[in-house]
Amino acid sequence: MELRSTNQSIFRYIDWTTVIIYAILVLAGVVSIYAASYDFDHANIFSFDEFSGKQIRWIGLSFIIGLILLLIDSRMYETYAYPIYTGLLLLLIVTIFIAPDIKGSRSWLVIGPMSLQPAEFAKFATALALAKLFSSYNFTLKGKPSNLFKSILIIIIPICLILAQKETGSALVYLSLFFVLYREGMSGLILFAALCAITFFVIAVKFSETIILGMPSGEFAVFIMIMVIMIGMIAIYAKQPDLAKNIFLWYAGTGIIVLILSLCSIKIPAIAYFIIVISIACIYSLLVSLRSQINKIIITVIFACASIGFLFSVNYVFQEVLQEHQQNRILVALGIKEDLRGAGYNVNQSKIAIGSGGFIGKGFLNGTQTKLKYVPEQHTDFIFCTIGEEHGFIGSAIILFLFLALILRIISIAERQPSAFGRVYAYCVASYLIFHLVINIGMVIGLCPVIGIPLPFFSYGGSSLWGFTILIFILLRIDAGRRGHITF
Amino acid sequence: MRKDYNLEKRKYIIGGFIILITLIYIVRLFDLQVCDSKYKEYADSNAFLRKTQYPSRGLMYDRNGELVVFNQPAYDVMMIPRDIQAFDTLDLCATLNITREQFDKRIYEMKHSSGYSSYTPQKFITHLSAQDYGRLQEKLYRFPGFFIQKRILRQYNHLAAANVLGNIREVSEKDIENDDYYVSGDYCGDLGVERSYEQYLRGIKGEEILIRDAHGRIQGKYEDGIYDIAPISGKNLTLSLDIELQKYAEQLMVNKIGAVVAIEPETGEILAMVSSPTYDPTILVGRQRGNNYSNLINNKYRPLYDRALKAAYPPGSTFKPGQGLILLQEGIVNLSTPYPCHGGFVSGGLKVGCHGHESPITLKPALRTSCNAYFCWGLKNLIDNRQSKYGSHANAFEVWKNHLVSLGFGYKLGVDLPGESRGFIPNAKFYDKIYGEGRWSANTIISIAIGQGEVLATPLQIANLCTSIANRGWFITPHVVKAIQDTIMPSDLLEKRYPTIEPKYFEEVAEGMRMAVTGGTCRLANLDSIEVCGKTGTAQNPHGRDHSAFMGFAPYRNPKIAVCVYVENAGFGATYGVPIGSLIIEKYLTGKISPDRKHIEQRMLESNTIIYSGVKKH
CATH class of the missing domain: 3.90.1310.10 (Penicillin-binding protein 2a (Domain 2))
Known part of the structure; x- marks a missing residue:
């Protein structure tokens, strides 16, 4: 009797919206896998010999896992967060040594008929550990560098271990947890700096062919952006409109003079102009900050100097640090290089498959591109091609919106959590989903470099499905738990 | 339980970020899938192998x-x-x-x-x-x-x-x-x-649509081939060819330059059409075609040139039956009109030679003996007659020319083969241009009366004249295709065409041609079993020895075959034209050559006139 009322209350309190979206996505996923691996010779969605049949088995098991997770007391997760985290770190380490080499990566544990990727399960463990850290008494990131260090450490350890397994894509996923740190008080400047770095890098590399005033147009544009950001930061972030105005006039005035001189055939090297003008603006700002004691101006100056330094190192990093296939992937993703047989083949074929779908698609099982294995990894990383080709723009957009709805729902669940533990854990789930969605779909439609990570719920494979199922169902259990303590 | 509302605002940044990215992706998808059609084409060329099925x-x-x-x-x-x-x-x-x-x-x-x-x-x-x-x-x-x-x-x-x-x-x-x-x-x-x-x-090409995968492997038929x-x-x-007759005629023409055309008069169907020298059709098949083709092009005897319908020859005396028809139709002569011939046509210092026969002479004997003078006088009386109904030389000449055109000369006959030549029949303007308007008369142009001078005709046109005579006044455009599977033949290959000459005159000319065989220039064509009609031709030409020509049909009543033989630089019509023509007629009508004519056949098969084609040597 006691048990029965417990179950009833759990099912009354779990967030059904999330469950329904999860169920739709998982079922749409298995249908897509069936379509993607559909062969002319067989047509049985349930056949265990086929990907779709195997995936149905994985789905069945993940429902059971989900149910079990709902039945565990939510406080258990908080209590055992660190042991779980430690256990999975150990598993990751073990994996490095005992996993067989599959396509250069040592990330798969083969257990009887199953192959599992511990990296997928380390996600929920890391999320629990991070949530546990943030729920400790009086924990705050603001003004506590040691706390920030601890949280980054929790994130970095699995990244390093997974990199050691040569699963770069899976390792990068953990970087998404910086969203959580941001939500919990980490300075937005860090995210802003990361965003700027990515933008500068892309622009500098992408537009390195054309030349403006003796320098690559990409670098030229970056210098202009640095100037604009500097003015903007001083005006908005440091709240010094007068200083911003002066610097603006300085930049604009000198810029016009240089332009006029160049029209009169007096060539001033653009790079020299930028460095000199920005340096003078920085020195001037520093003098102002010394007088008015405003640290934010100093941060702005550091930002500007760091940006210039970053820009100069981009070329070095790109040419010397990155390996050729990595350079290629980036170049292809940026649309600079068109290598339809090499690195660009996957992306080009997936664009063809999606593009040929049209507005309403070719219809279920009618996709010629995916059916004929033009798209590599089409039942795993490139599963979205099948949706794009067979269900067109409508189908693709619906799937995207379902993911968006799920993420926004999880954010709203996060914000309604009474405890930091629940909130941080929920944000971790949302962050993983954001990263997977943005990178996977972005790569399939040719907007991001090809980083091999699966599309949650869709890509074939038990580890990814189970990994996300565990993430979501623990979240559901924690969320249900906030309505009062459900006990056994 | 601590809640920092300042930090909670950051959910909008994170939520806004994912909303923004989603919108960017939606726009990108819209661009890829709806705006840009090139991917659809790529996809088709990727996945479909359109394989032409040749009929x-x-x-x-x-x-x-x-x-x-x-x-x-x-x-x-x-x-x-x-x-x-x-x-x-x-x-x-x-x-x-x-x-x-x-x-x-x-x-x-x-x-x-x-x-x-x-x-x-x-x-x-x-x-x-x-x-x-x-x-x-x-x-x-x-x-x-x-x-x-x-x-x-x-x-x-x-x-x-x-x-x-x-x-x-x-x-x-x-x-x-x-x-x-x-x-x-x-x-x-x-x-x-x-x-x-x-x-x-050629038929109609089909198409098979196969699907293939990224490795080019064929995966099967698209939609099961629907x-x-x-x-x-x-x-x-x-x-319409009789391939055995064709082969026989080609054998007879071996080592000769020229053409043979045999037509079934009743239908206009070409029974045989030889252009000699010819070539083996199989050498233009396959990978060696290119070499062989250029060899044929460079061959000095021009085997690719179909003389039967492309070569315009002076018709010589084979033209005379046509002249006879025109003279009768225009009332210039009747069957008893005599013209003198004392070794030729003599008028105003002009002489066209002839050979020994009775004089004066009327139409049928003139055809029998191939009298030059008779036809010269006839043409002169047609053109120069001062009380003529025509008014002028030029008008009279145009009447002459129009009759010839109606007989199939001067223009393409319309045979169903490419490259037919129209031959040449001058008109009054042509002579006006050469001699000045009104400054020419029958004497100026008299050689056309006997198929020399400016007139030129293809062997096909000569055979067609013979067909008209055999039919006693009509012909059907000669053609080599008798029937097309499941298709109605074009009507212009079935309709009778009537020259502007009454049938009764054809009967007279036919009788003259019969006499030429029984007791004239074509005696070698006089077969025991078949009544053959014929006319020889010996055409002077600027290329050396005379061309030997013959046209004839058989049987005399209800003809089944009309033949023209033209052998370049072979001499008298009676020497090559008549024997070859008569052998073809005999072979076609009886299926064999009678034993007493075997020696003629043997001589024709063995003879070589190509050696006389002096100008053909390069």
């Missing part, structure tokens, strides 16, 4: 149902450059029996030909032998991007009638431009019936 080309039978031209399969090695992946070049070369240099040269030629595209099938090697085909077929999987295209080549049961049958060749860029049907590498008819009946023979189009075979043709 079987129509067969050709002779008038007796004997198969003359049929098809044999040939195999072209095709490649789609874009689909080529690394392969063992030496292995391919060995399989195809070519050297590495030939391979490189072929690739170079292919890449520099105008129709080259890396996305469409390119012809790599043509006409693979059956063994090479078999070897390649087994290894084909090793050479991704290569495939074999089955083609149809022609094969011949009888090594004859090359000029009539024509052949097939690869289409030229111009052909592709002019006709959407063709794509690079297709074949089309060249010369002869292959050319003129191309539309019927979008495939089956090829429709070309129409079979029944030729």
Whole structure:
């Protein structure tokens, strides 16, 4: 009797919206896998010999896992967060040594008929550990560098271990947890700096062919952006409109003079102009900050100097640090290089498959591109091609919106959590989903470099499905738990 | 339980970020899937292999149902450059029996030909032998991007009638431009019936749509083949030729330059059409075609030139029956009008020689003896008659010319073969231009009366004149195709055409031609069993010895065959024209040569007149 009322209350309190979206996505996923691996010779969605049949088995098991997770007391997760985290770190380490080499990566544990990727399960463990850290008494990131260090450490350890397994894509996923740190008080400047770095890098590399005033147009544009950001930061972030105005006039005035001189055939090297003008603006700002004691101006100056330094190192990093296939992937993703047989083949074929779908698609099982294995990894990383080709723009957009709805729902669940533990854990789930969605779909439609990570719920494979199922169902259990303590 | 509302605002940043990215992706998807159509085309070219199914080309039978031209399969090695992946070049070369240099040269030629595209099938090697085909077929999987295209080549049961049958060749860029049907590498008819009946023979191409995967492997038929189009075979043709007669006539013409045309008068169907020297049609089939073709082009006797319908010869005395018809029709002479002939036509210091016979002479004996003077006087009286109904020389000449045109001279007859010549019949303006208006008279142009001078006619036109006489006043446009499978023959090959001369006059001329055989110039054609009618021709020409000509039909009543024989530089019409013509008539009507004429046959088969064609030597 006691048990029965417990179950009833759990099912009354779990967030059904999330469950329904999860169920739709998982079922749409298995249908897509069936379509993607559909062969002319067989047509049985349930056949265990086929990907779709195997995936149905994985789905069945993940429902059971989900149910079990709902039945565990939510406080258990908080209590055992660190042991779980430690256990999975150990598993990751073990994996490095005992996993067989599959396509250069040592990330798969083969257990009887199953192959599992511990990296997928380390996600929920890391999320629990991070949530546990943030729920400790009086924990705050603001003004506590040691706390920030601890949280980054929790994130970095699995990244390093997974990199050691040569699963770069899976390792990068953990970087998404910086969203959580941001939500919990980490300075937005860090995210802003990361965003700027990515933008500068892309622009500098992408537009390195054309030349403006003796320098690559990409670098030229970056210098202009640095100037604009500097003015903007001083005006908005440091709240010094007068200083911003002066610097603006300085930049604009000198810029016009240089332009006029160049029209009169007096060539001033653009790079020299930028460095000199920005340096003078920085020195001037520093003098102002010394007088008015405003640290934010100093941060702005550091930002500007760091940006210039970053820009100069981009070329070095790109040419010397990155390996050729990595350079290629980036170049292809940026649309600079068109290598339809090499690195660009996957992306080009997936664009063809999606593009040929049209507005309403070719219809279920009618996709010629995916059916004929033009798209590599089409039942795993490139599963979205099948949706794009067979269900067109409508189908693709619906799937995207379902993911968006799920993420926004999880954010709203996060914000309604009474405890930091629940909130941080929920944000971790949302962050993983954001990263997977943005990178996977972005790569399939040719907007991001090809980083091999699966599309949650869709890509074939038990580890990814189970990994996300565990993430979501623990979240559901924690969320249900906030309505009062459900006990056994 | 602590809540920092300042930090909670950051959920909008995170939520806004994912909303923004989603919107960017939606826009990108819309652009890819809805705005940009190029991906759809890429997808089709990716996944569909549209394989042309070539129809079987129509067969050709002779008038007796004997198969003359049929098809044999040939195999072209095709490649789609874009689909080529690394392969063992030496292995391919060995399989195809070519050297590495030939391979490189072929690739170079292919890449520099105008129709080259890396996305469409390119012809790599043509006409693979059956063994090479078999070897390649087994290894084909090793050479991704290569495939074999089955083609149809022609094969011949009888090594004859090359000029009539024509052949097939690869289409030229111009052909592709002019006709959407063709794509690079297709074949089309060249010369002869292959050319003129191309539309019927070629059929309609089909298409098979196959799906292939990224490795170029064929996965099967698209939608189980419901979008495939089956090829429709070309129409079979029944030729009017009697292939045995054709072969016999060609044998008789061996070592001679000239032409033979035999027509069934009742239908206008050409029974045999020889242009000599001729060639073996099989040499223009297959990979050696190119070499052989240029050899034929460079051959000094021009075997590709179909003399039967392209060569315009002076008709000589074979023209006289036509003259007789015009003179009778115009009332210049009647059957008893006599003209003098004392060794020739003498008028105003002009003399056209003749040979010994009675004088004066009337029409029928004039045809019998081939009297030059008679026809000169006739033409002179037609043109120069001061009380004439015509008013002027020029008007009278135009009347003469119009009659000849109605008999099929001066313009193309409209035979169903390409390249027919119109011959030449001058009109009054032509002479006005040469001599000045009104400054010429019958004497000026008298040689045309006996088929010399400016008049020129093709052997086909001469045979057609003979047909009109055999029919006593009409002819049907001569043609070599008797029937097209499942198709109604064009009506212009079935309708009778009536010259502007009354049938009764044809009867008289026919009788004159009968007399020429029984007791005149064509006595060698006088067969025991068949009443043959004929007219010799001995045409002077600027190229050396006289051309030997003959036209005749048989039997006298209800004729079944009309023949024209024209042998260049062979001398008197009676020496070559008559024997060859009569042998053809005898062979066609009786199926054999009677023993007492075997020696004539033997002489004709063995004789060589090509040695007299002095000017033909280069």
